[in-house]
Amino acid sequence: MSTTIKRNGDEWQAQAACIVPDWKQPEEWQPGDALLLPVDAEPNPAYRDASLIGIEFPAFTDGRGLSLAVLLRTRVEYSGELRATGAIHEDVLHYMVRCGFDALELPPGRDADTAVRLLAPYSGHYQGSVSQAQENATRVQRWA
Amino acid sequence: MYQYDEFDRQFLNERVAHYRDQTERYLAGNLSEEEFLQLRLRNGLYVQRLAPMLRVAVPYGTLSAVQLRKLAYIARRYDRGYGHLSTRQNMQFNWPELAEVPDILEALASVEMHAIQTSGSCIRNVTTDEFSGAAADEVLDARPYCEVLRQWSTNHPEFEWLPRKFKIAVTGATHDRAAIAVHDIGLRAYHDANGQVVFDVYVGGGLGRTPVIGALIYSGLPEQHLLSYIESIMRVYNRYGRRDNKYKARIKILVRAMSAEGFKAKVEEDWAHIKGGSAQLNPADLEPLQAAFAPPLFEDLDDQQADIEQWRLQHPAFSQWLHHNVVPHKQRGYAAVTLSTKATGVPPGDVSDEQMDAVADWADQYSFGELRISHEQNFVLPHVPRKHLLTLWQQAQEQGLATANAGLLTDMICCPGGDYCSLANAKSIPVAEAIQRRFDDYDYVHDLGELDINISGCMNACGHHHVGNIGILGVDKKGQEFYQISIGGHSGHSGHDAALGQIVGPSFAREEVSDVLATILDVYVEQRIEDESFLSCFQRIGLDPFKERIYVNND
Numbered sequence: 001m002s003t004t005i006k007r008n009g010d011e012w013q014a015q016a017a018c019i020v021p022d023w024k025q026p027e028e029w030q031p032g033d034a035l036l037l038p039v040d041a042e043p044n045p046a047y048r049d050a051s052l053i054g055i056e057f058p059a060f061t062d063g064r065g066l067s068l069a070v071l072l073r074t075r076v077e078y079s080g081e082l083r084a085t086g087a088i089h090e091d092v093l094h095y096m097v098r099c100g101f102d103a104l105e106l107p108p109g110r111d112a113d114t115a116v117r118l119l120a121p122y123s124g125h126y127q128g129s130v131s132q133a134q135e136n137a138t139r140v141q142r143w144a
Numbered sequence: 145m146y147q148y149d150e151f152d153r154q155f156l157n158e159r160v161a162h163y164r165d166q167t168e169r170y171l172a173g174n175l176s177e178e179e180f181l182q183l184r185l186r187n188g189l190y191v192q193r194l195a196p197m198l199r200v201a202v203p204y205g206t207l208s209a210v211q212l213r214k215l216a217y218i219a220r221r222y223d224r225g226y227g228h229l230s231t232r233q234n235m236q237f238n239w240p241e242l243a244e245v246p247d248i249l250e251a252l253a254s255v256e257m258h259a260i261q262t263s264g265s266c267i268r269n270v271t272t273d274e275f276s277g278a279a280a281d282e283v284l285d286a287r288p289y290c291e292v293l294r295q296w297s298t299n300h301p302e303f304e305w306l307p308r309k310f311k312i313a314v315t316g317a318t319h320d321r322a323a324i325a326v327h328d329i330g331l332r333a334y335h336d337a338n339g340q341v342v343f344d345v346y347v348g349g350g351l352g353r354t355p356v357i358g359a360l361i362y363s364g365l366p367e368q369h370l371l372s373y374i375e376s377i378m379r380v381y382n383r384y385g386r387r388d389n390k391y392k393a394r395i396k397i398l399v400r401a402m403s404a405e406g407f408k409a410k411v412e413e414d415w416a417h418i419k420g421g422s423a424q425l426n427p428a429d430l431e432p433l434q435a436a437f438a439p440p441l442f443e444d445l446d447d448q449q450a451d452i453e454q455w456r457l458q459h460p461a462f463s464q465w466l467h468h469n470v471v472p473h474k475q476r477g478y479a480a481v482t483l484s485t486k487a488t489g490v491p492p493g494d495v496s497d498e499q500m501d502a503v504a505d506w507a508d509q510y511s512f513g514e515l516r517i518s519h520e521q522n523f524v525l526p527h528v529p530r531k532h533l534l535t536l537w538q539q540a541q542e543q544g545l546a547t548a549n550a551g552l553l554t555d556m557i558c559c560p561g562g563d564y565c566s567l568a569n570a571k572s573i574p575v576a577e578a579i580q581r582r583f584d585d586y587d588y589v590h591d592l593g594e595l596d597i598n599i600s601g602c603m604n605a606c607g608h609h610h611v612g613n614i615g616i617l618g619v620d621k622k623g624q625e626f627y628q629i630s631i632g633g634h635s636g637h638s639g640h641d642a643a644l645g646q647i648v649g650p651s652f653a654r655e656e657v658s659d660v661l662a663t664i665l666d667v668y669v670e671q672r673i674e675d676e677s678f679l680s681c682f683q684r685i686g687l688d689p690f691k692e693r694i695y696v697n698n699d
Contacts, residue, residue, distance in 0.1 A: 040383070061182055061265070063305030067382045070302055075417060091166060091175075091183055098301035111174070121162045124151055126295040128422060129302075 003112040004083070005093070005119070007102040012119055014112035017105060021052055036085070039064035043071035048078050054105075057086035066099045073100035073130040090115040094122070098129040145208055145514060146291050146436045148256040156253045159260060159299075163187045164246035171243065186266060186304070188259025189245055197564070198237045198245060199262040200252060202517050204272040204290040204314075205233030207257075209504040209513045214255040216500035222248050227500070229485060229493040229521040231557055231608055232311070233271050234262060238564055260298060265306045265393075267297035267378075271313045273321040274518035277439060278480040278526040280472040283334050284341065286316035288433035289370065292425065296371055303378045307385035308393035310378075311350075323519060323635040325349045325357045325642035326611055328395045329377060331370075341367040347377060347407065348399030351605035355644045356396040359404035361411070367430075372423035376415040380407065440512040440527060445477025448530045455534045462537050464548035464586060470533065479530050482550040483523040483540055488580040490544070491573040492558040493521035502543045510536055519635075520557055522550065553595045553665075554580050557608055561601030561618065562625070568601035570618025570625035575599055575657055582658040592665060594638065595678045611635040613679050614664060615645040616657060626651040629660055631690055632682045640679060646687050648694055660694055667693050 004017045023036035031049035039055060039062055047053060053072060055065045065084065072078045083103035084096045090111070093104050097119055106115055125132075148156070163183070170180040190197045200215065207215075215235055219227045222244055228236040240248055252258055261268055270290045277285045293312060297303070303310075313327040316334070324330025330346035342364040349358025365373055377395075384402075386392045399407045456463035469482040483503060486492050495503075503523050507515040510532045516524040523545070528536060540546035549555045556579065559565065561572030576599055583589055598612025602619075609615030615630040629652065633645030652660055665678075667690050672681045682690075 060179070061305050062387065063303065063307075063382050064387075066302045066305065067379050070379075089179060091179070092305070095301040095304055114169070114174070118162075118165075122155060122158050122299065124155055125301075126155070126298045127300055 002108050003106045005104045043076045048076050052081045054083040054085045057088050059087050060092045069099040090118045098131045100130040160249045160253050185264035188262040195239045196242050198240045200235045200259050201262045201269045202234050203294050205274050205517045209507040211255045212500050212504040216497040219497040226496045229517050233517045265308050266304050267310045273317050274516040274524045275480050279317050280474050281318040284316040285437050286314040286333050287437045291433050307387045320636040325636045330358050348396040350396045351610050353603045355610040361408040368424045372419050376411045380410045442475045468548045469550040479528050481525045481528050483545040484547040486555045487544045487547045499543050551594050553589050557598040559600050559606035569620035570601050572599045572601040578658050610644045627657050648691050663694050
């Protein structure tokens, strides 16, 4: 079974994913639905009204989903849950968090404790990010 | 030089700890080969033909004597007593043990060095002019901007997983010694009419299988917008660059597919959303960096011209070295010195631990404790008082670092090739050595003048063969090593625009390469007008006279 790690205020919690969202594809989607986007989706302003957005990574090395997350958070101003799904693993989660994901669905077989431990390996960052406001105020942001 | 503050030190210590954790999880079987590959690449570790290779970042080619001594220590303690200077101003070690790499990274961190993002599909070490802060033709020292880019691109959350590697080069001089036209992004920094720092932004240059000269997409970008504009370029590339074929994944392919105008439009559409926002670079933030790279406390020195003339008469070899390896400095009484690693019989760019220690000592004695690694794979001492030149030359001779060939035929750029690299189709080091042995007559080489010979062992072009005045490329023909030769390439310095070489024709066996080179040089010597350089001569007479002679002789 897969595990989803979710942000709850300053805390992150792992929970077994018992309930699978009723994902809708961009072609069939309606406001209020859970929307599952491929990494090459364009940031449509209408997505602001989704109840949940998932971005499905075909490989953990595919950075398109990171730029899409940034655009959903900044340009689309989507403020609901943004979930990374697909081929992700514990060593890329910290980048995802900083790009605006607040839920991370680990594939079956990955160790959730390791994943939670590695969510924030760095106490400071050289560049700003969309998650900065949510992060501990003591963290330094060197450049914008 | 830039000195780390508490923030940098803490980040780097956390990075080493993070990589140690990754290595341990890999060795314990909790990370797959494929997963760990991506992580170790981003920490500089390749697995090569014979052993792992660790590429240490030397940001924009500047390092201190203290740092070089640590590299010498690493060469002794973890390697076989030598390191290799790369064309991107880094230092590579060819024999580290995978399990010891976290310890090496810890040793590097103790002198404010690292191997972060020296490989993998991410933003690599930013390179610049090896004579920054010293060159007489410098408009401004680009290193503060290189350091901003180094910091900004380090562990960038959005741009760590690009379609392919990404290289940025910056120049602040009239003569572009950073080869900005053949980088993914090339930046030329200068002052506009109001005295403000601005940048010309080139994108989509590169070598490899598809060599391309970069396109100018923004002329005079104000300093405050440097990071935001680059952020938009990176975002467009990250989103639209091809990921289905690694040979078509570099930004140059995207720029060509969209056209330079189309690419620019896409970048500026994104940029319109962020240029006025928090991504602006503030002069106040730049101040500490400008201060870090302020000129050292130069003394008011005499240029020692009388002494130097005397030394030249006494030591003809010193005179040759002075002519080729010593360049004018912006400060009277000083000079910038190239310590050539291209002695015959030594693989170009290879330096021993003893040589590193010696260079570190000379940097302390003569150059404010600072030195550089050049794109041509040599050491540079940037600020040497001219009164010490004879002593330095004598010391460098003892260490085999005084070959008077900077910029000449025997100062070849050469990748590690088939002797080390698992990508190579052919060896490159033995070709370089054969050429050095064939052309060992100083007077002849000196008479030929400025001549860049660049050798790559495969079409990935780490030896930059496309931009060599004469380029040599190792190719595989039915399991045999052959060499394709091109003429007329140029990386964009000394008043010539960057240009890609033209292939002369069918390739040659390794033992033929030196003869072909000799033929090419004969044609040049016969055809040149007065002191016309090889490149100027080629540009005037074209490829045919060379081609005719090479293949006639070959029949």
